[in-house]
Amino acid sequence: MPKERLLVSVTLADRAADAIEKRIRGGKSQIGSKLPTVAELAREFGVSPPVIREALSRLRSNGLISTRQGSGSVVISDADRRGFRIGRHSVWDRSSLSQLFEFRADVEATSASRAAAAATRSDVTALRAALRKLKQHIDDSDLGADADLAFHQAIARASHNRFRLELIGYLHCEMHDAIHIARGNSAQSPGKPVVVQREHEAVYRAIERHDPTAADAAMRSHLLAAAERLGLPSMTATA
Numbered sequence: 001m002p003k004e005r006l007l008v009s010v011t012l013a014d015r016a017a018d019a020i021e022k023r024i025r026g027g028k029s030q031i032g033s034k035l036p037t038v039a040e041l042a043r044e045f046g047v048s049p050p051v052i053r054e055a056l057s058r059l060r061s062n063g064l065i066s067t068r069q070g071s072g073s074v075v076i077s078d079a080d081r082r083g084f085r086i087g088r089h090s091v092w093d094r095s096s097l098s099q100l101f102e103f104r105a106d107v108e109a110t111s112a113s114r115a116a117a118a119a120t121r122s123d124v125t126a127l128r129a130a131l132r133k134l135k136q137h138i139d140d141s142d143l144g145a146d147a148d149l150a151f152h153q154a155i156a157r158a159s160h161n162r163f164r165l166e167l168i169g170y171l172h173c174e175m176h177d178a179i180h181i182a183r184g185n186s187a188q189s190p191g192k193p194v195v196v197q198r199e200h201e202a203v204y205r206a207i208e209r210h211d212p213t214a215a216d217a218a219m220r221s222h223l224l225a226a227a228e229r230l231g232l233p234s235m236t237a238t239a
Contacts, residue, residue, distance in 0.1 A: 012047050016055035019045065024064055024075055035065065035073040050146070061170045098232040104171050105223040108152060109216045111168060115158035116207045116215035123158035124208050130154040131204050138193045151200060155219075158207065192229070199225060 020041070023029045036044065041052045056073055059065045067073045115123070130151040137144040149172045156165040199222040206214035 012045075012051045013054035013058065016041070016045050016047060016051055017058040020055060020059060021062070021064060024059075029075050031075050031077065033075050035075065037072060057169065094232055097230070098227060100175065101223060101227040101230075101232060104175065105220050107164070107167060107171065108155070108223060109219045111152075111156045111159050111164050112203055112207060112215040112219040113212040114161065114164070115155045116210050116212040118160045119158040119207055119210070123154075127151070127154050127158060127204055127207060131200060134200055135197055138197055144193075155203070155207065195225075 020029075020035065029035055035041070035056075038049050038052045038056070041055075042049045045052070056065065056067060059073075060067060064075065064077050065073045066076045115127075119127070130147070134144070134147045134151050137147045149169075152168060152172065153165060156168045159165075199218070202218040203215060203222060206212075206218050
C-alpha cells in the first residue's frame, strides 16, 4: 500500500533560487563576481525582495554564495558543497516529514535550553520583541510564518552558538512550506492561533526565568503540536 503523502507547493523562492543557481552553474555569474542587488533580482524575476532574500539564503546554505552586510552577495563556488542536505520537495512522505519534525524538535529544544542558560538582558529583550511581532500577525499565515522564523532564530541567537543559528535557519528554510501549512491550518480553526501563541509564550517565559529544563520541554511540546496540526504521525520520541 503506497505511503500517504503531503502535497507541498513549489514556492516562488524555490524558483528564484533555482534560476540564480543555473546562472551560476552556467557561468553567467562567475566565481568572485557579485550578484545583482536584491532589488534588481526582484525586478528581474517579478517577485518581492523577501522572496529573493529567501532564495539567496538557500544558495548560501548550498555554499554557492557568500553575503556580507553592505557588500551584497558574491559567488564563491559553482558546485554544491553541502554534506548534509534535506532538499526541497514538491511532495513529502508523511513519515519522512514527521521524522524531520522530530529532528527539528531535538535541535530546537536544545537551542531553547541553551538560550535559557545563556541569554543576556538584550537577548531577552529581542525575544520579547519577536514575541510581540508574532502576536501582531497571529491571524496572517504569510507574515506569521516570517515572524515565527524570527522568533525561533532569536532563541538560537540567545543560545550564543552561530552554528546552531545557521542550522535552525536552514531547517526553517527547507521546511518553509510545511510550516506555512501548519500556521494556515491553525488560522482556519477558531482559537488555534491563540493556542499557538501561548505555546510560544511558554517557551519565552522559560527562557526569561533562565529555566533550561522548562525551555526544553516547552519547545518540544510546541513542535509536537505543530506536527499534529499538520496531521503527522505522533512523534513519540519527542512527546
